[in-house]
Amino acid sequence: MQRIKPGRAEHLITVNGEQRRVSLRPADTLLYTLRDELGLTGAKPGCENGDCGACTVLVDDVPMKSCLLLTMELVDESRPRQIETVEALDRAAVQEQFLRHWAFQCGYCTSGFLMLAEGLCRQRPDADASEMLDWMRSNICRCTSYAELIHAVADTLQRSAREGAEPAHP
Numbered sequence: 001m002q003r004i005k006p007g008r009a010e011h012l013i014t015v016n017g018e019q020r021r022v023s024l025r026p027a028d029t030l031l032y033t034l035r036d037e038l039g040l041t042g043a044k045p046g047c048e049n050g051d052c053g054a055c056t057v058l059v060d061d062v063p064m065k066s067c068l069l070l071t072m073e074l075v076d077e078s079r080p081r082q083i084e085t086v087e088a089l090d091r092a093a094v095q096e097q098f099l100r101h102w103a104f105q106c107g108y109c110t111s112g113f114l115m116l117a118e119g120l121c122r123q124r125p126d127a128d129a130s131e132m133l134d135w136m137r138s139n140i141c142r143c144t145s146y147a148e149l150i151h152a153v154a155d156t157l158q159r160s161a162r163e164g165a166e167p168a169h170p
């Protein structure tokens with residue numbers, strides 16, 4: 001039988017569509033749980049202070065900085081919160097546009113920007129340029145790939161608007 005470590009308690013959280021059992025201390029951040037308990041290392045530790053966004057994930061489709069969330073806040077067995085990490089994106093439209101525009105250099109910020117942009121596409125698919133720029137200000141790229149990032153996200157929004165406007169049965 002698996003022994004629970006002192007100071008921890010077992011809980012269920014929902015990550016990338018699957019219920020996962022995790023052994024939590026009250027002060028564990030979601031970033032820590034994802035990386036160190038579940039081995040999902042797509043969310044990156046940067047400032048760990050809410051400034052850089054390298055740790056961004058989606059919670060119920062909303063981008064959130066996982067370094068600022070306590071995992072205990074997301075344990076709710078009556079209404080599980082849906083946590084998504086970059087590992088859940090599978091050739092999403094936004095990933096294709098990041099590749100097309102080379103919207104990265106070292107890549108450390110990339111998973112956070114991908115989740116931020118994916119959240120924008122889900123929450124505000126009709127965002128105009130100024131709304132998109134405001135949204136993207138939440139994260140930082142130390143390699144300053146901002147122009148490419150903006151082009152990639154703008155193209156993702158435009159393409160999904162075009163596809164949404166096309167009749168399903170032409």
Ligand code: FES
Binds near residue numbers: 048050054068
């Ligand atoms: S590591 Fe979370 S915002 Fe920087």
Ligand code: FES
Binds near residue numbers: 104
């Ligand atoms: S690509 Fe290096 S930090 Fe953004």
